Amino acid sequence: MNILIIGSGGREHAFSWKLAQSPRIGQIYIAPGNAGTSAFGINVPISPTDFASIGDFVRSNEIDLVVVGPEEPLVKGIHDYFLDNPYLKNTPVIGPQKAGAQLEGSKDFSKQFMQRHQIPTAAYATFTPATLDAGLRFLETLQPPYVLKADGLAGGKGVVIPSTLGAAKTELTAMLRDSKFGNAGSKVVIEEFLHGIELSVFVLCDGVSYKVLPSAKDYKRIGVGDTGLNTGGMGAVSPVPFADAEFMSKVEERIIIPTVEGLKKDGIPYQGFIFIGLMNCGGDPYVIEYNCRMGDPETEAVLPRIKSDLLDLFEGIATQTLDARAYETDERTAVTVMLVAGGYPGEYEKGKLISGFSADSTSLAFHAGTLEKDGKVYTNGGRVIAITSLGQSIAEAKKASFAYAEKIKYEGKYYRNDIGMDLESVGNPGEK
Ligand code: AMP
Ligand code: GLY
Secondary structure (H helix, E strand, C coil), X not given: CCEEEEECCHHHHHHHHHHCCCCCCCCEEEEECCCCHHHCCEECCCCCCCHHHHHHHHHHCCCCEEEECCXXXXXXXXXXXXXXXXXXXXXXXXXXXXXXXXXXHCHHHHHHHHHHCCCCECCEEEECHHHHHHHHHHHHCCCCCCEEEECCCCCCCCEECCCCHHHHHHHHHHHHCCCCCHHHHCCXXXXXXXXXXXXXXXXXXXXXXXXXXXXXXXCCEEECCCEEEECCCCEEEECCCCCCHHHHHHHHHHHHHHHHHHHHHCCCCCCEEEEEEXXXXXXXXXXEEEECCCCCCHHHHHHHHECCCHHHHHHHHHCCCHHHCCCCECCCEEEEEEEECCCCCCCCCCCCEEECCCCXXXXXXXXXXXXXXXXXXXXXXXXXXXXXXXXXXXXXXXXXXXXXXXXXXXXXXXXXXXXXXXXXXXXXXXXX
16 A cells, blocks of 8 residues: 655654554655655655645545544645545545544643543633633633633644733733733633643544554653643653553543544544543543644654554545454553754754664664755754654553663754653553
8 A cells, every 4th residue: 555644743743653564554754744654655845734736646646545644644634635635536545524523623622622531631711812801801810820721723832821810811811812822812712721640542543443552651842840831742652551451441421431432423534533632630531632643752752662563553544444453552551752953942053963873772762853965964943853762561661762862973962851750650551
């Protein structure tokens, strides 16, 4: 089977690495890809939101299946574009249609969905520029800190958590009256602050049945000890030790089943990944957000723990036979450490020569923001390389990832040297 993967990050490198292991894989193409994906397929210079060019490419290259990595093309309707075109409608797309992608594309939609299907989440209210005054009064009824979320996609920056009432009012006004987040902030969800520990659960869904993939914990902030500015993700650990069998059965009963059944009840077809951001509040799971795709860098920690053929699972999604497909996980722990450019997530430079890759290492180096030129690899983004290692414990996996991270060299390299540290004392319950 010939596959087209849409995207250019560590997630897409991990997809191409995993799909290349399938006995039935044909040619892999990645649009636009990076220096890492070209080891497993052919990079094609097409933007993920240029649907017309993607469609032309699919038709002229006998593509059998399209895997969409990032949220933007899904929220903009890439899957619908295929279904609406007589020449493309029979090419399966992994990723939901626009309606399902609203779970990520609109915070207000996802909160209404959870409320409709009694899925545990923080209490909330939604405001628009016309109801700004009511929003300011609503803030006065809440306890700090205050959680304000721009309704639409805002590149991971649309959630603001001010700690004082004054700051919350200023922020709400900036979002609704002064269009701080442009159109994405034309509605704002204000919600109750949940106290607890975060984790992410990933579900593969064919619209009828589902499979629960390994859980992961992301490290969002730039600084050691989870301090400083938010980033796209500085590392990940899978499995999450506190997501034991008891907790995961609560997640399945209270969240995953009602989500999949809720989509069916609402008549929303869903063929792709559901990424559920959760808060563990004293042993009870609450949904913080849904995403309509896999996480990055979570994918780089999760896929190495899936033993089964990912292409077979994707075919299961395409033909709604996911139930019948083999699914087995690796008991070991994966620790992913993200190497970033100096200055990230603020201003940073690109084009720094990268050296130190080792072909005989057991660790995996997934390229996030890299570019190949004349046989050399250069930095080409804020997040540069994700290093993943598997081990019998977090300590073992972490040690291997940090050792490889030290070998890779480029000017300005930075990584968090505390990935997994907060989870280590809890041990590994051997989550399935
Ligand atoms: P989101 O984009 O909705 O995942 O929000 C970004 C981050 O804000 C989350 O990963 C949490 O750390 C935090 N957050 C969002 N909603 C809440 C909430 N209701 N209570 C506490 N923290 C939250
Ligand atoms: N690592 C968080 C995300 O992919 O949204």
